[in-house]
Amino acid sequence: MQDFIKRQARPQIFNLKPYTPGKPVEEVKRELGIEDIIKMASNENPLGPSPLAVQALKESLDSIHVYPDGNCFYLKHKLAEFLDIQTNQLLLGNGSDELLKLLVETFVNPQDEVIFASPTFSEYEFTATIMGAKCIAVPLLNFKHDLTAMLDAIREQTKIIYLCNPNNPTGTIVSRAEMDGFMAQVPGDVLVVFDEAYFEYVESPDFAQGMDYLQDYSNVIVSRTFSKIYGLAGLRIGYMVAHPEIVAAVERITEPFNVNLLAQVGALAALDDSKHLSASQTVNREGKVYLYRQLEQMGLKYVPTEANFIFLDTGQDCQPVFRELLSRGVIVRTGDNFGFPTYIRVTIGNPEQNQRFIKTLQEILKI
Numbered sequence: 093m094q095d096f097i098k099r100q101a102r103p104q105i106f107n108l109k110p111y112t113p114g115k116p117v118e119e120v121k122r123e124l125g126i127e128d129i130i131k132m133a134s135n136e137n138p139l140g141p142s143p144l145a146v147q148a149l150k151e152s153l154d155s156i157h158v159y160p161d162g163n164c165f166y167l168k169h170k171l172a173e174f175l176d177i178q179t180n181q182l183l184l185g186n187g188s189d190e191l192l193k194l195l196v197e198t199f200v201n202p203q204d205e206v207i208f209a210s211p212t213f214s215e216y217e218f219t220a221t222i223m224g225a226k227c228i229a230v231p232l233l234n235f236k237h238d239l240t241a242m243l244d245a246i247r248e249q250t251k252i253i254y255l256c257n258p259n260n261p262t263g264t265i266v267s268r269a270e271m272d273g274f275m276a277q278v279p280g281d282v283l284v285v286f287d288e289a290y291f292e293y294v295e296s297p298d299f300a301q302g303m304d305y306l307q308d309y310s311n312v313i314v315s316r317t318f319s320k321i322y323g324l325a326g327l328r329i330g331y332m333v334a335h336p337e338i339v340a341a342v343e344r345i346t347e348p349f350n351v352n353l354l355a356q357v358g359a360l361a362a363l364d365d366s367k368h369l370s371a372s373q374t375v376n377r378e379g380k381v382y383l384y385r386q387l388e389q390m391g392l393k394y395v396p397t398e399a400n401f402i403f404l405d406t407g408q409d410c411q412p413v414f415r416e417l418l419s420r421g422v423i424v425r426t427g428d429n430f431g432f433p434t435y436i437r438v439t440i441g442n443p444e445q446n447q448r449f450i451k452t453l454q455e456i457l458k459i
């Protein structure tokens with residue numbers, strides 16, 4: 093069978109590095125036999141889902157025998173109003189992951205090139221590799237996108253440039269002046285994807301949203317999600333905003349019912365839940381201040397973040413630190429698969445989770 097797969101499968105699939113997701117709580121419970129576990133590994137919302145979304149979902153359960161609206165009519169209208177755009181500028185997907193994949197399936201040929209930062213969110217490399225594209229990973233400079241080097245990497249074959257803003261795993265952003273200069277120099281036929289999965293957490297007044305460039309640049313695509321601040325990761329729903337012709341091209345290859353009924357209902361209600369949104373921002377802001385203070389007292393370096401996670405230097409091999417944290421019920425992400433073998437990425441939690449993370453880290457590092 094192995095020979096059969098080698099012979100018959102597309103060769104590109106053997107170039108893929110498998111995605112390492114944050115360990116699920118249930119798996120850790122089973123493996124380690126501990127009950128009291130906190131997951132600070134996947135940048136989920138520590139307040140849980142929007143209560144308005146939960147209520148709407150409960151009320152919709154009796155309708156799940158019918159197919160969802162394939163065009164997401166109500167959600168598209170609501171989002172368009174919310175974002176002050178036209179409905180034909182919107183794509184909805186089974187998480188923004190699906191939209192990132194649909195985008196390369198629509199635009200990327202084998203031998204085309206895509207450019208992204210390193211380290212950054214792994215989905216760009218994953219999806220482009222499936223299509224047989226050449227991936228150009230441009231190292232971060234001081235944990236930030238090196239836009240000059242990314243511009244230098246553009247060639248005739250370049251199809252897409254990804255800007256993860258704020259960047260996962262570092263939490264850094266590109267300033268408005270940098271972004272203005274960059275956009276002015278990117279050729280018009282190279283797509284620029286602004287992945288803004290975490291933009292609702294940004295506090296810096298210097299943040300340049302992709303939406304601000306849509307008017308002037310038809311090659312801009314903004315990708316966002318309901319998984320993070322809206323707390324709907326389990327439902328799988330995200331959206332992209334782009335020029336109507338880009339949207340129409342991607343729609344050609346989209347499955348008829350790619351956004352399930354509950355995801356549409358949950359997202360619609362969550363958009364009304366400004367109370368949950370601002371509570372989520374507050375808990376993140378306060379958690380960030382607390383964690384910064386504690387890390388400074390412990391003498392640990394960290395990258396100041398504009399997102400809901402912190403990339404920090406444990407000062408030693410991250411693997412034993414990760415395992416010790418895990419054995420005490422605290423799940424984080426290791427930095428080694430991001431090329432930073434002494435770092436870990438921790439999601440900013442609620443006060444209780446943050447305190448437990450710090451206390452456990454102090455025990456392990458003996459500081």
Ligand SMILES: Cc1ncc(COP(=O)(O)O)c(C=O)c1O
Nearest residue numbers: 187188189213260289317319330
């Ligand atoms: C930068 C970034 N983009 C996109 C995603 C995927 O989000 P979704 O749950 O909408 O697929 C994530 C998830 O962690 C992410 O970190």
